[in-house]
Structures are given as C-alpha cells and as structure tokens.
Amino acid sequence: MEDKLQDYFSENDFDFNEPHAGHLERFEKRLSEKKSSKKTSWKWLSVAASVVLIIGFWLGSNHQKKQFDLADVSPKMEEVQNYFVATIHQELKEVEKHRNLKTEAIIELALEKLEDLEDNYKILLKELSTNNNQKRIIYAMVSNYQQRLEVLENILTHIEKTKNTQQTTYENTII
Secondary structure (H helix, E strand, C coil), X not given: CHHHHXXXXXXXXXXXXXXXXXXXXXXHHHHXXXXXXXXXXXXXXXXXXXXXXXXXXXXXXXXXXXCCCHHHCCHHHHHHHHHHHHHHHHHHHHHHHCCCCCCHHHHHHHHHHHHHHHHHHHHHHHHHHHCCCHHHHHHHHHHHHHHHHHXXXXXXXXXXXXXXXXXXXXXXXXX
16 A cells, blocks of 8 residues: 555655745735625626616516506496406306317317407407597497307307217117
C-alpha cells in the first residue's frame, strides 16, 4: 500500500511551496467582490420582473372590456339566463350519456348546431352593449337559448326513437 502511495506522489507533480504573502487576504477580497456583484444583478432582475408584472396587470385590467350580458339587463333576465344555462347543461349531460357508435354522428351534428347558435349569441352580446334597441336583442337572445334547448330535446327524442326501433327489431327477431 505504501508503494502505491509513494508511486502516486512521485508520478504527479504537486506544488508543496507556501503561497505568496497576502494570498489569503487577496482570496477573501475576491470572494467578497463576487458575492456583492451577484446580489446586485439579482436585485435588478427581480425589480425589472416586478415592474413588468405590475404593468401587465395594469394594462390587462384597464384594457379589458366588461362585456354586457343578459344578466346585466335586470334581475329577471339574470334568472332567465341562469335557468336556460342550467337546463342546457343538464340536457348536454343527458345527451352525452347516450353517446355511442350509433349516435355519434347525430350528436356531432347537434353539437355543431349548438356552436353556431353560440356564435350567434356572441354577436347578440356585442349588439346588446352598443345598441339602444335592447328589447329586440333581448328577445333574440332568449330565442337563441330556446333554440338550443329545442336542438337538445330533438336529439334526445331522436336517440330514444332509434333506441326503441333497435329494441323492437331485436324483439321481433327473437320471437
């Protein structure tokens, strides 16, 4: 073991000389200079990020338009909107329960129709916030909700008919 250590030290050239006078002080001075420069650059970066965030929030809150909605017209209209939205969501859940390979195509067609009605509703929202003839627009918005419900009810009726037709056909083949 001693031979291996002896060989290692003899093969490698190590500097065994003492460092020059003041080496430790120069080393500590360099360490303290590096620490202080890193802190200042980090402070500037955090300050810049904070300023960017504050400006971003300010711009977002000031430039974001509040969209006028049916619920903003009156408390009764808010009730009407809440009723239609809740009923539509309930009907959509019911439609999704009946989704299978045979009903996929008709459900997709109904969902496309609902998307078209949603696009029309967004146009009506824009008109509501800019137009003075609100009664006509409110009527059109309520009618839009009714059309959505009709689409969902029709699709559920169609699904039930196809389901009953399949059961009748199955029963006739068994008898």
